Amino acid sequence: MLKVENIDVYYGAIHALKGVSLEVKEGEIVTLIGANGAGKSTSLQTISGLIRQKRGKIMFSGRDISFSPAQEIVRMGISQVPEGRRIFANLSVRENLEMGAYLQKGKEGLKKTLEKVYEKFPRLRERLNQRAGTLSGGEQQMLAMGRALMAQPKLLLLDEPSMGLAPILVKEIFSIIKEINEAGTTILLVEQNAKMALSIANRAYVLETGRIVTSGPAQELAESEQIKKAYLGG
Numbered sequence: 374m375l376k377v378e379n380i381d382v383y384y385g386a387i388h389a390l391k392g393v394s395l396e397v398k399e400g401e402i403v404t405l406i407g408a409n410g411a412g413k414s415t416s417l418q419t420i421s422g423l424i425r426q427k428r429g430k431i432m433f434s435g436r437d438i439s440f441s442p443a444q445e446i447v448r449m450g451i452s453q454v455p456e457g458r459r460i461f462a463n464l465s466v467r468e469n470l471e472m473g474a475y476l477q478k479g480k481e482g483l484k485k486t487l488e489k490v491y492e493k494f495p496r497l498r499e500r501l502n503q504r505a506g507t508l509s510g511g512e513q514q515m516l517a518m519g520r521a522l523m524a525q526p527k528l529l530l531l532d533e534p535s536m537g538l539a540p541i542l543v544k545e546i547f548s549i550i551k552e553i554n555e556a557g558t559t560i561l562l563v564e565q566n567a568k569m570a571l572s573i574a575n576r577a578y579v580l581e582t583g584r585i586v587t588s589g590p591a592q593e594l595a596e597s598e599q600i601k602k603a604y605l606g607g
C-alpha cells in the first residue's frame with residue numbers, strides 16, 4: 374500500500390533521514406519506533422508531503438506521490454495525526470471535526486462520517502460544543518484522531534499518540550487504534566513508547582539517527598535482547 378524507498382531528508386545542513394525505506398501493507402499496523410530526534414516525525418511529514426525528500430521515492434496504492442502536494446495526498450487517502458495533537462483550541466469539538474472533512478462534499482456524507490467518529494469516541498459526542506482547548510490531554514488526542522478519521526483515510530499516520538498521557542489513557546488510546554485498524558484502516562504508528570507500540574503492531578522498524586537499523590515482526594522485536602535493552606527499559 375505504502376512504499377518508502379531510500380529517502381533522504383535535510384533541514385538545511387542537518388541530514389535528518391538517511392536512506393530510509395519502509396513498507397506498509399494493506400490492513401497492517403506498522404510501527405516506527407526510536408528515541409527522541411531519531412527522525413520519526415520527519416518520516417511521517419515527508420509521507421504526508423509536508424516536507425520534501427531530496428532523494429528517494431514514495432509510492433502509495435501504486436502511484437508515485439513523491440512530489441504530490443499535501444492536499445492531494447490527503448485526497449488519495451492518507452491522513453496524519455500530528456505530534457502534540459494540534460487541535461484548534463478556540464474552536465468547538467464539532468468544528469474541529471468538521472475541519473477534518475474539508476474535502477467532503479454534501480451534508481449527508483458529513484453527517485454519516487461524524488456519526489461514525491462519535492461511535493468510536495463517545496466522549497467527543499458528549500462534548501460537541503465544548504471548546505477544544507478545555508479538553509483533557511486524552512480527549513484532545515481522541516479529537517485529533519477523530520479529526521483525521523473525518524477524511525476517511527485508507528492509511529492513518531499517528532505521531533506519538535501516547536505522549537503525555539497517563540498509563541490508563543495510553544491503554545485506552547491504543548485499544549482504539551486497534552479498533553480503527555480492525556474496521557479497515559491501515560496504520561503507521563510512530564512511538565517512543567516502544568512497548569505499547571510493539572504490543573499492537575504487526576511489524577516494526579527501528580529508527581536511529583535517521584537510519585533504519587532493525588525491522589521485523591513486532592513480536593520478534595519485542596523479544597529481542599538488544600531491543601529490550603535499548604528501548605524497553607531492559
Ligand SMILES: Nc1ncnc2c1ncn2[C@@H]1O[C@H](COP(=O)(O)OP(=O)(O)O)[C@@H](O)[C@H]1O
Nearest residue numbers: 384387389407408409410411412413414415416
Ligand atoms: N524544523 C526543523 N529544523 C531543523 N532541524 C529539525 C527540524 N525538525 C526536526 N529537526 C531535526 O531533525 C532530526 C529528526 O527530528 P524528528 O523527526 O522531529 O525526530 P523524532 O520525531 O524522532 O523525535 C532531529 O535532529 C531534529 O533536531
Ligand SMILES: [Mg+2]
Nearest residue numbers: 413414415456
Ligand atoms: Mg517526533
